Amino acid sequence: xxxxGEGPVVALTLTSSTVDEITVIKVDGVLxxxxxxxxxxxxxxxxxxxxxxxxxxxxxxxxxxxxxxxHWQTSLASGARxxxxxxxxxxxxxxxxxxxxxxLPLYDTLDEALAAIG
Numbered sequence: 001x002x003x004x005g006e007g008p009v010v011a012l013t014l015t016s017s018t019v020d021e022i023t024v025i026k027v028d029g030v031l032x033x034x035x036x037x038x039x040x041x042x043x044x045x046x047x048x049x050x051x052x053x054x055x056x057x058x059x060x061x062x063x064x065x066x067x068x069x070x071h072w073q074t075s076l077a078s079g080a081r082x083x084x085x086x087x088x089x090x091x092x093x094x095x096x097x098x099x100x101x102x103x104l105p106l107y108d109t110l111d112e113a114l115a116a117i118g
Contacts, residue, residue: 011035013056014042020118022049022081024110028056031064040067048080051113055086065094072104083113 012029023046031039043050050071054060068084075082083105087095095101107113 012038014039016042016046018047019051019110020114022051022114022118023047024051024053026053026056030059031057032059032061033063036063036067039064043067043071046071048075048078049082050075050080051083051085051110051117053085053110054092055088057088057091060092060094062094062098065092065098065100068104069100081117083107083117085110085113 010029012027012031012035014025014027016023016025018024025042025046027039029035052068072082074080085107086109087101087106089096089101095104105113105117107116
């Protein structure tokens, strides 16, 4: 891992909480090939109802988007609740390039997502 003189640089930080019985995962950092396994492992531990807070994402590649789409499709199939919040075009262009930004349940804030899927 790169060293900035103050210890290792952390590429991805994942934290979770529960709001209205929905798991909310806050994602901070890079979602790419170097963090895919960490992201996949964390998502596998989440409950069936899931909100991903992507406001802290600095970059997302197609592999990470694939994981997100997989969880979205699994949620749809099982009748679970799923939403993405805080998605920024400049850091998640792959969503728009693939056309998925028009299909995925995107909301600006947690309150908006909860009102829509709650």
